[in-house]
Amino acid sequence: MLKLVTWLRSKDEKYFRPFFDKHPQIEVCNALTKDVSIADADGLLLTGGSDIAPEFLKQPIPDRSVLEEDVDPARDRWEFAAVDQALERGLPVLAICKGMQLFNVALGGTLKLDIPGHKLAEQKDNDIQPLRSDTRSTHRFEKVNSSHHQAVDSLGKGLMVESWCVQDDIIEQIRLRNYPFALGVQYHPERGKIYDSLFEDFFSRLNNSKKF
Secondary structure, three states, X not given: OEEEEEOOOHHHHXXXXXXXXXXXXXXXXXXXXXXXXXXXXXXXXXXXXXXXXXXXXXXXXXXXXXXXXXXXXXXXXHHHHHHHHHHHHOOOEEEEOHHHHHHHHHOOOOEEOOOOOOOOHHHOOOOOEEEEEOOOOOOOOOEEOOOOOOEEOXXXXXXXXXXXXXXXXXXXXXXXXXXOOEEEEOOOHHHOOOOHHHHHHHHHHHHHHHHO
């Protein structure tokens, strides 16, 4: 059985479950509920969550009041280590929302610590935020959902931008160059009905991860 490792909050499970249920051959190993090693994993899923704890950021923090208070240093510590190990092994990585921000920081990037206009109630579950995408992007969506107050600023090593928000150029999708599959999306594909191809692409990579 293939193993997908992640740190998944209980309140998010209902969103991911329909996608997981389509692939009973994949065992989802949740580091929130048990000890999970990436040594025998076939892929890494980084999901949404609270802000990255300040001690893990690689930039000045002029105003700490903009950061959320419910940070989870234990989770961040596990996920940063998991990214390092996954990339060392060539595993496929899908990083969603906070996960994309953490992936960027893990590769040396920085964040915009507080942005307006991307966490409106009507955007959370509705695909209404318009994007523009690089023509080389494998996954291109005209509009996506949005629920975040931080965003990628300077890119981490080896990352390229695939999609931006039309209104303000906030980065919404990134990819690691010259790597089999490492994709970060700032939107929440687990909450929408148009993102099946993205998940299917990621899950198919797990089947090939042993060959990297």
